[in-house]
């Protein structure tokens with residue numbers, strides 16, 4: 001599990017430790033990471049060109065100290081001071097003493113930026129507020145040939161939320177200290193991070209409000225049928241999905257549920273004949289169900305389907321048309337439910353559920369805030385789909401999915417996810433576990449289907465790759481499994 005802590009938590013944990021060893025450990029880890037990158041890129045540190053972008057805080061201080069260490073190993077180091085009067089005095093002195101060149105001239109800085117083998121972004125760290133000023137913002141788009149290493153987090157990314165209020169640097173590698181920060185794992189910020197490397201500095205932060213499941217966490221969560229399993233032990237999913245207009249949604253949701261390990265799928269919807277032709281294992285009879293999935297492509301049947309599902313005493317996943325109906329009814333529609341409800345909106349549906357006071361773009365730009373608000377308002381677990389899928393609980397706890405791929409933004413992909421998450425709910429997982437587990441497997445299946453370096457995939461390809469994703473996770477132990485994920 002990757003745990004992400006807020007700025008307030010990090011500051012409190014840092015305050016419990018002596019400042020000097022903290023800086024020493026951070027700088028040692030940062031310099032070592034840079035040395036490894038330079039050695040991989042150029043064969044050695046000696047003779048490589050390094051540029052430090054230094055702001056006024058400790059992030060700039062750490063970058064300057066690391067620059068000094070690498071200058072000591074023979075790198076040609078220059079530093080641009082973005083707030084010249086306020087650069088970390090001891091770190092600046094150390095860089096100068098090690099032979100580093102210091103400039104405040106933007107033209108010189110930009111020329112060095114374009115040529116350097118490695119650039120250290122020490123403009124701001126967790127103390128960054130609002131967008132970058134113009135002197136720093138130019139580096140967000142300036143051309144460069146070398147690697148950009150962000151110190152703690154890419155400057156311009158909000159540490160607590162992952163929001164990017166203005167220009168932000170785009171890193172190849174982010175070296176973060178002590179713990180992860182929400183902004184490193186939630187988009188749009190996460191899209192600026194590149195490869196993420198954690199340097200332990202001895203922090204002991206409290207419980208994390210945001211976490212990201214990794215391969216080993218998934219392996220522990222996924223249900224495995226025991227020898228005496230029957231379909232009810234594995235879980236029967238009831239699907240209220242598809243319509244004459246959208247038969248495909250039913251087929252894809254069924255595919256997701258079956259490949260999600262459902263013991264059986266009971267289908268209720270109009271295109272029943274097509275469903276059985278494609279998936280002969282589906283049951284059309286009424287009977288016991290351990291979780292309902294309502295909404296994918298369910299069209300005019302939605303209001304009744306939603307009534308039936310919400311009246312049941314089993315977990316209900318509401319998706320697509322079900323969410324539009326729920327938006328019309330408002331949070332009161334879930335008030336009487338004793339069993340859990342899982343909502344799986346994309347940004348547009350989330351905006352509607354929030355009463356139309358925000359746009360889909362605003363939801364996508366501030367994913368944590370809106371997913372939490374939605375979960376609190378409806379008293380339900382919310383899986384907000386998108387480039388980094390976010391699962392929020394009504395109490396504000398969040399799990400972020402690390403496996404997404406942009407190839408998943410394809411028609412019907414959400415139907416597969418709904419069926420898959422429904423199967424995990426029917427197997428007995430809580431929404432808090434089922435939702436991130438489904439997002440993880442779905443993203444991994446998308447990656448496996450797209451291949452490396454990646455090609456377009458259909459939702460059917462994603463469903464077909466679910467067994468491979470499942471195996472990849474179950475093989476566990478191996479860091480990242482075949483898909484190369486994990487720490």
Ligand SMILES: NC(=O)C1=CN([C@@H]2O[C@H](COP(=O)(O)OP(=O)(O)OC[C@H]3O[C@@H](n4cnc5c(N)ncnc54)[C@H](O)[C@@H]3O)[C@@H](O)[C@H]2O)[C@@H](O)CC1
Nearest residue numbers: 022023026057058059062124125126127128129131132152
């Ligand atoms: N404490 C330590 O020993 C170390 C701290 N480091 C990092 O330093 C950071 C904490 O240091 P600070 O509290 O000094 O915070 P920052 O390094 O984030 O700097 C904050 C300062 O930058 C300026 N600033 C804020 N927003 C800005 C913006 N949008 N554009 C330009 N300037 C802006 C302000 O003057 C503010 O005081 C953390 O990210 C931490 O990981 C590491 O780099 C090295 C070790």
Ligand SMILES: [K+]
Nearest residue numbers: 121124151153
């Ligand atoms: K930074």
